[in-house]
Amino acid sequence: MKRFAIPAAVLALTGAVLLSVVAQDKPADAGAPAAAAAEAKEVICFESRQGASEVTQRELQPGWPNVKCSPATGATLWYGDPYDGTAPMAKMALLENLPEGQAVVRPRADKLNLLASCATACHNGIVPKGFPKDNRPVPIPTMEGMLPELKDFQHGRGAIWCLDCHHITQRNKLVNHFGDPVDIEQSPVLCGKCHGDKLRDWRDGIHGKRIGQFVSGGKQRWFTCVECHNPHNVQQGDRNRGFAQLQPEPPPQLPPGMKDAGHEKIHPIAH
Ligand code: HEC
Ligand code: HEC
Ligand code: HEC
Structure with a gap:
């Protein structure tokens, strides 16, 4: 049997949670017009270099996209299949x-x-x-x-x-x-x-x-x-070195039922 990557599985779970949250946000009749969804605008996410490593969002299986990207920066945040196109x-x-x-x-x-x-x-x-x-x-x-x-x-x-x-x-x-x-x-x-x-x-x-x-x-x-790295421009950005800075992403959404991230401060092993 195919073994799944631990991080991919964790990400997949997060993805499933996000999907269900998105689904809840929709009005009751939103599931019906599948044609409208097909007409939805193409979503292009960039991986690590904008303009040079881009992925067009598509469904690997119904409801299971190949990538999801940040609405703020357009950067890829999640992979449905880490080996897609490799x-x-x-x-x-x-x-x-x-x-x-x-x-x-x-x-x-x-x-x-x-x-x-x-x-x-x-x-x-x-x-x-x-x-x-x-x-x-x-x-x-x-x-x-x-x-x-x-x-x-x-x-x-x-x-x-x-x-x-x-x-x-x-x-x-x-x-x-x-x-x-x-x-x-x-x-x-x-x-x-x-x-x-x-x-x-x-x-x-x-x-x-x-x-x-x-x-x-x-x-x-x-x-x-x-x-x-863009080989023709490794000193890009205002700093004249490295990369132009990206806006940091907000923290991920908490799973349903969890009120705050206090659990992260509790460590089972005292140190
Ligand atoms: C530091 C090494 C380096 C130097 C110097 C360099 N290139 Fe490149 N060039 C590359 C690499 C590596 C790629 C492939 C980039 C990729 O995979 O995104 C590339 C890609 C290209 C391409 C193909 C781009 C495309 O979109 O199809 C052209 C054309 C090109 N270089 C021209 C030049 C010219 C002209 C110069 C000098 C003015 C130059 N390069 C200097 C490393 C270099
Ligand atoms: C022919 C030699 C040569 C090749 C080939 C080369 N580099 Fe460089 N690279 C340099 C030199 C010289 C510098 C400038 C170092 C400095 O300013 O201290 C540099 C600087 C850099 C920097 C640092 C930019 C900064 O200022 O912080 C990065 C990143 C980098 N190269 C990436 C690459 C990548 C990726 C490739 C392959 C596509 C590549 N280099 C190929 C010679 C090369
Ligand atoms: C996942 C993205 C990523 C990949 C892949 C990657 N780098 Fe980098 N690299 C970075 C980042 C981020 C920095 C830090 C840049 C900064 O200072 O803003 C960096 C810095 C550098 C520097 C400058 C180091 C310094 O001391 O300032 C060089 C040179 C470099 N990378 C070369 C390479 C080469 C060669 C490869 C492939 C063998 C490579 N990088 C692959 C992201 C990457």
Whole structure:
């Protein structure tokens, strides 16, 4: 039998409670027009990076959505299935010894609209004329037109540029320190060549995020570096570092019948 993740089960319970609360709030005849519900506006939640890791809400089973998101920020707060839309994580340097199929990721390629044409329509395996001789940032109007975030490229404080990360002739691939191509789905390998400490922390579960089964050998979805960090703008936000701040969420709703969260202050083991 399929084992369920403990956190997923807890979340699922919370979800069920929320659903019943929502159901109670509705007027008595609200269940009837199913067609109206179908016409309801599409809900798009973002996971860890707005504009780059988005999920459209849909029902896995009647009344059981794949995700729920915050009405305040649009951020995903709950997963109906933590493995929805994932694929086994590719074998990568430093990550060869993970059990087969236990680590899954959300593929990136379908989120990257330009990628397919990068190495065919535009760069076509040929180094363009006037190719820069060093990695000093220079404006590239054509690229900026297609991907406006490149107008304000912020990574490495002026020290790194496109071809430190993108392969010179195979432009839909990333590049390692030896000039060999790295698949776009293996971006942690790219990041790890300059941020080796963070790659090791991520491998060991100290940096980043995972959801799924928190039991020995349990299947987990790993969030990859680019799902949180925009490689073209890691110094975003007013602070000129890290992330723009999100509004903190209010505490979750108490289960029916519970008046306050006083129980949280009582610990069975004295300490
Ligand atoms: C720090 C490494 C790094 C640098 C420097 C960098 N990129 Fe990228 N780029 C990436 C990664 C990684 C991805 C894939 C991102 C993802 O999965 O969201 C990407 C994606 C892209 C895409 C595809 C975007 C899409 O939506 O389809 C384009 C185009 C691109 N980069 C162009 C450039 C250009 C031009 C430069 C220089 C001005 C540049 N990049 C500099 C790492 C980098
Ligand atoms: C070619 C080397 C190189 C690669 C590849 C690279 N980085 Fe960086 N990164 C840098 C440098 C240099 C800095 C600037 C450090 C500083 O300012 O102290 C930096 C800064 C950062 C920061 C910190 C921003 C801040 O100011 O706090 C983050 C986050 C980051 N990189 C993430 C990534 C991710 C994610 C990838 C993979 C997509 C990546 N990097 C790939 C060189 C690189
Ligand atoms: C779940 C989201 C998430 C994932 C996945 C993730 N990071 Fe981060 N990372 C963060 C957060 C949050 C910070 C703290 C940023 C801040 O200071 O605001 C951070 C900070 C960093 C920094 C800057 C550290 C410093 O000392 O200032 C680097 C470099 C970095 N991450 C690289 C990576 C790399 C490389 C990967 C993949 C191997 C990765 N991150 C995966 C969320 C993530």
